[in-house]
Amino acid sequence: MSSPPDPELREILARTRTIAVLGAHTDPNKPACYVPDYLHDAGYIVRAVNPVFAGRRMWDATCVGALTDLGLAPGELDLLDVFRRPEFLLGHVPEILAVKPKVVWLQLGIRHGEFARTLRDAGIVVVEDRCTLAEHRRLGLPRREA
Structure with missing residues (x-):
């Protein structure tokens, strides 16, 4: 199954308020830093997840x-933005299912059929191989107001 069409992507980003970033990084040259920076500046609540x-x-x-350390009940997280290599994704399934975000968004270059099927079967929308920053800009979405 492919990622949602543009109207659905627009709706996902428009209704999202809280984004958790799996694999967040502090190096401003890495997408796992500058993409969440952009999303934060665009008015989203951004929560970093990385044991390092x-x-x-x-x-x-x-x-x-x-x-699971975010302290959110299942369904409270709007979007999980994933910056992890495909070979590590299946290891995150139990914690993702425990938190049950509305949407799991795999960043540009990240695809994993079994991972995506497992989450979709659990009722989670999955976006694969798309950059949240690029899609937000491309779709012309405004800054979120608090």
């Missing part, structure tokens, strides 16, 4: 080591 940086302040919140 757990405890550091990133995008106005403390980075956590796992999705």
